[in-house]
Amino acid sequence: MANLSEIKRTLGYDMLNLNTVVTESGEQTPWFKQWDNDSRIAVLVHKDTFARIKANPELSSLGLNVQTKQGAQGEYTAKTICIYTEAEQTL
Helix, strand or coil, rough: CCCCHHHHHHHCCCCCCCCEEECCCCEEEEEEEEEEECCEEEEEHHHHHHHHHHCCCCCCCCEEEEEEECCEEEEEEEEEEEEEECCCCCC
C-alpha cells in the first residue's frame, strides 16, 4: 500500500491531469482519467476515491489495479488507483 506521492512515482508522473470520463453518448461517468496516447496508458480514479484522496493526500492505503483492455484503437493498459481496506476476516 502507498500514498499518492508513491503512486505517482510508481506511475512515473509528477502530476496527474485528470478529466471526467464521458461515454460515447456524451454522458458523464463517475470516473476521472488521464490518458497517455504515446504509451497507451490510462490512469483512472473513481470520483469517490478522488474525494477521499483530496481530503487526505497522505492516505496510505492506496494501490494500483492494472489491466490490459481492448479499445477502439487497440490494446491499452488501464491503471486504476484504488483504496484498500483491511480484511474483515482472515483464514
